[in-house]
Amino acid sequence: MAQINKKVTYGEIHKHIKLLVDMAKGEFHCKRVFLLGGIIINTSPGYNDAVEIYNFEVVDVGATAGSDEDESHSIMHSEVFKNP
Numbered sequence: 635m636a637q638i639n640k641k642v643t644y645g646e647i648h649k650h651i652k653l654l655v656d657m658a659k660g661e662f663h664c665k666r667v668f669l670l671g672g673i674i675i676n677t678s679p680g681y682n683d684a685v686e687i688y689n690f691e692v693v694d695v696g697a698t699a700g701s702d703e704d705e706s707h708s709i710m711h712s713e714v715f716k717n718p
Contacts, residue, residue, distance in 0.1 A: 640673055644688050647671075655693055662695045669693060 648671055655667055672687040 640686070641688070644671065644673060648689060652693075655695070659695045665694065665696050667693045667695050 651669065651671070655669070669689065669691045670687065671689040671691075672685065675684040677683050
């Protein structure tokens with residue numbers, strides 16, 4: 635159940651981040667924005683922190699709204715991140 639709640643919570647946060655990036659596209663003075671999203675749980679000294687990466691994506695901030703260009707693509711679906 636906790637795993638499902640983490641993914642639902644992350645999904646909602648990710649939607650808001652994407653909306654903010656889309657709203658601020660004119661403010662960026664670059665071609666691309668890289669979004670790395672996940673959950674990090676910091677623990678006490680002597681224990682390992684928990685890190686789960688859910689998304690690593692490149693957003694083309696130069697693309698215009700409604701264009702046929704793919705404005706973002708997830709690197710997590712590339713060959714590098716596939717399990718052997």
